[in-house]
Amino acid sequence: MTEIIVVTSGKGGVGKTTTSASLATGLAKRGHRVAVIDFDVGLRNLDLIMGCERRVVYDFVNVIHNEATLKQALIRDKRLDNLHVLAASQTRDKDALTQEGVGRVLDELAADGFDFVICDSPAGIEKGAHLAMYFADRAVVVVNPEVSSVRDSDRILGLLASKTRRAERGDGPMRQHLLLTRYNPVRVEAGEMMSVQDVEEILGIPVLGVIPESGQVLAASNSGVPVIHDAGSIAGQAYGDAVARLDGDEVELRFIDAPKKGFFKRMFGT
Amino acid sequence: MGILDFLRARPKHTASIARERLRIIVAQERAHRGAPDYLPLLRGELLGVIRKYVNVDPDAVQVNVERDGEHEVLELSVALPDGPIKAAGGA
Numbered sequence: 001m002t003e004i005i006v007v008t009s010g011k012g013g014v015g016k017t018t019t020s021a022s023l024a025t026g027l028a029k030r031g032h033r034v035a036v037i038d039f040d041v042g043l044r045n046l047d048l049i050m051g052c053e054r055r056v057v058y059d060f061v062n063v064i065h066n067e068a069t070l071k072q073a074l075i076r077d078k079r080l081d082n083l084h085v086l087a088a089s090q091t092r093d094k095d096a097l098t099q100e101g102v103g104r105v106l107d108e109l110a111a112d113g114f115d116f117v118i119c120d121s122p123a124g125i126e127k128g129a130h131l132a133m134y135f136a137d138r139a140v141v142v143v144n145p146e147v148s149s150v151r152d153s154d155r156i157l158g159l160l161a162s163k164t165r166r167a168e169r170g171d172g173p174m175r176q177h178l179l180l181t182r183y184n185p186v187r188v189e190a191g192e193m194m195s196v197q198d199v200e201e202i203l204g205i206p207v208l209g210v211i212p213e214s215g216q217v218l219a220a221s222n223s224g225v226p227v228i229h230d231a232g233s234i235a236g237q238a239y240g241d242a243v244a245r246l247d248g249d250e251v252e253l254r255f256i257d258a259p260k261k262g263f264f265k266r267m268f269g270t
Numbered sequence: 271m272g273i274l275d276f277l278r279a280r281p282k283h284t285a286s287i288a289r290e291r292l293r294i295i296v297a298q299e300r301a302h303r304g305a306p307d308y309l310p311l312l313r314g315e316l317l318g319v320i321r322k323y324v325n326v327d328p329d330a331v332q333v334n335v336e337r338d339g340e341h342e343v344l345e346l347s348v349a350l351p352d353g354p355i356k357a358a359g360g361a
Contacts (some may be wrong), residue, residue: 147292189282192284192285
């Protein structure tokens with residue numbers, strides 16, 4: 001069975017593409033066959049984060065319009081044979097995606113035996129975002145601990161509950177997961193940033209993972225290597241934990257407490 | 271807290287303010303979720319019709335959809351002004 005997972009948020013810049021790249025890579029590292037699709041037509045970036053931008057020949061829109069086969073358009077990851085990227089079109093406008101076309105591509109991936117399809121949603125609630133979530137079995141909602149991101153995510157939860165195929169068919173609620181990114185435990189402890197518990201309580205969905213704010217995320221996107229490959233980084237390890245949970249393991253949350261201050265810092269502040 | 275912290279302006283504990291504001295706005299927005307898109311328009315047109323006959327406040331007309339098990343009930347309430355009802359527009 002193929003599981004379709006949408007990575008969504010409403011608000012832009014919270015880390016959807018970074019998350020899509022790391023979740024897809026992590027699931028592939030665990031042995032699953034994974035395809036990750038960029039739904040942000042006109043503003044594609046997943047290819048850059050995955051480090052395959054120079055190997056894009058055909059894209060998602062070409063497949064939808066029968067200008068290329070799915071096989072031609074799927075880009076195999078250079079590190080993992082069982083991981084494939086389907087890039088968004090850079091030149092077409094967002095109306096190039098059709099519900100029928102997206103459904104056909106997802107059916108073809110399922111027939112081809114993929115275990116997971118990760119749909120990287122664009123920001124906003126327009127067509128691309130709608131189609132990214134429409135066919136999903138599960139949703140990962142990416143949230144920053146900040147007011148506008150939390151509010152937009154709640155709006156997305158409302159759409160997941162009403163504007164998806166599951167909702168239209170009456171198949172019961174979609175499994176929804178909260179992924180907090182840019183989390184800064186020191187600022188949370190100082191009362192400057194909402195905590196995991198605060199956001200979890202407001203949105204009312206279970207936490208899949210907490211990714212600490214870290215320079216390693218920028219370093220990873222600079223070099224086109226999903227941060228989950230960086231096993232020495234706390235962001236990479238936190239994504240690894242999130243993938244394990246997504247795959248059904250029970251893993252304790254890490255990196256959510258501020259490091260203990262030493263004597264000098266306690267005396268003289270930070 | 272270190273000695274030097276006293277010497278600089280400390281940021282307030284704004285996380286709790288954010289949490290409370292979000293609690294309220296999210297609850298409010300969830301209450302309106304799932305209601306048909308046409309409700310605001312319907313409300314506006316009804317208000318226009320009612321105001322042809324009675325001078326009511328713009329917020330006197332409330333339109334809600336209530337779910338009662340399998341049924342959906344469209345609930346309309348119009349608050350009439352105090353005192354003797356005066357016809358609007360000299361009708």
